[in-house]
Amino acid sequence: MEWRSYLVRGVLVLALSATLHGCATSSLFNAYPNQAASFQKVISSNTPSPAVDSVLTSLNNERESADAMLYMMERGRINQLNSRFDDSKSDFQLVISEFDDQDLASTVQLSNTAAQGSSILVNDNAIPYKGAGYERIFTHHHQAFNYLGESDLEGASVEFRKVALEQRVLLEKHEQEVRDAYQEAEENRVDLNTLSDEFSGLDTVAGSVKSSFQNAYTFYASAAFWEATGELNSALVDYKKAFEINSASELLMQDIARISYKQGSKTEYPDLNLPTEDQGVVVVFFEDGFVPAKTEIKIPIPTFDGGFISLAFPYYDIDHWPVSQPLTAMDHKLNKLGVSETVVDVGALAVKDLKEQVPALMVRQSLRGYAKYEFQKQAEKQGGWAGQLAASVYNIASESADRRSWLTLPHTGQVMRFNLDEGPADISFATAFTKTNTRLDIKAGRTTFIRIVNANNSLITQVYEL
């Protein structure tokens, strides 16, 4: 029976070599959030530094790996926040083409089945990362800002159109949930027609459901872009979609009223936030913190013969959810220009995505539980107590939850908008813990996008002129 114990060892060696080999993922035995901590750490200023370069180089080595999509999303964002738009564009291009390939990939892919199979003996991290719907939207969102950074408005418009398509696809995928929300509203006799004319066609009932999968921050960015480039119809549609999701937002009501007014409708809204002839528009996009990572819970499941098999599940620790800070803008005389409003909680989008994966996850975990139990039993038969011990140690060590997700994304996306007189303007932006000053060159009739990212309690500022 000697050869059989060799076989057991052979399997272990193969499993290990698969992890060490470039073909497999790097998250098999090193939880992804631990790796991502080093990516998050380098996002603290937008000046080039050796630390940033070394992280970018190590991420670039993952371009061919099974989790290339995930690493390129992280790399694209780090590059973008360092204003390396061209590099960032090629990173996101890889992610976009992977997503596009998935659209028409066949239902059963044999090469994929092999990875699924090996995941049964190791853990879910052996399955190549596929990306989530909300990550796909953020990829196009970032790609649009890369084009804006290069002053390529047509390129940005393509990405904003593409992102609208992806948001629509997500909506269609969740149609049933939206229908259920209507039914509930009807049962509870919620009046759907209480809004005034300007806000007609809006659907706040559906909005409460949509907020869990659609991204109002991206809707706002594209609406502001369309407004700045004079495409008022598109702007109105996107402001309305953002408002459906955030139906209490004063800012969005004002935006919708302003666009309706620009299109020639009468409005009773008191303040339209319209710039005068010698003013320029400033739209601030504030990205606060980092999206929470999945944590792991290990559930020991008893086997028939008195042993235990431990199975790991990913979950979001909602009891320790980070609190987001608003951003305040002030001019050089310390007059308050505005306070940002949260339009998206990226954490909520991530939680929803995990919830949708639960059924498939349960199936895989039960199969894995059975496989690992069988493996342990075989090992005991062939290697006695030493074999069983080795198999249990392997089972415990190899069992880790799939905690992969795009972790350099912000926790919340917030927006504000104000008008400034033409010429140079010194603006200070502050959260409760940190502040930064920016000099802007305002041009009358033009729009300036300011993106402020709060990472590790320092504010990174980027200015995009449209």
Next chain:
Amino acid sequence: MKFMQFFVVVLAGLILASCSSQKIQYGDATAVETTTLGFGSTDLQSIAAKLVDDLITFPPIVQMTSSRRPVVFVDKIKNKTTEHIDTESITDTIQTKLLQSGKFRFVDMTAVKAIQEQMQFQMDSGMVDPSKAAAFGKQTGAEFMLYGNMSSIVKRNSDAQDVYYKFTLKLVNLESGIMEWAGEKEIRKTGEKSFMSL
């Protein structure tokens, strides 16, 4: 024991699946290309062929170009699709085909700067015989402008995708502002998921 063998096979499969070799070969530039659903060479060629055909067989244009070759200027084509398409490449093909039909002549706005620099060199460098230098102010102005836009509608669900492209091209008389001709080319492509693949 079969169970263990299954694992070995699966793991070996994983390692083999990720390693493949390359194959490179030449192909026909006008062959139908269906690698992906995105805008491709076949779309570009069919758009150019259809619109050029439309334009040079349109009766008033046939009449106008029977005795002279009007000068045309090509404006940028607006890309309103969800893909990054080099619309200049489409207009280049259209322009080349029209030029080769012998019915139109073009002024090239993309070369204006280079032309200007060359003429400046001929006038100012002292290296060119002034009697043979190209003189300023002698260029011919365009009589017509060719412009248009390209838009798309994309629909997708979990097992199929449908892409519809519409390319519109218009010819306008610069002086009178009258649109002399407009042509449209529509393309529809659909893709469906297969059940199984390698």
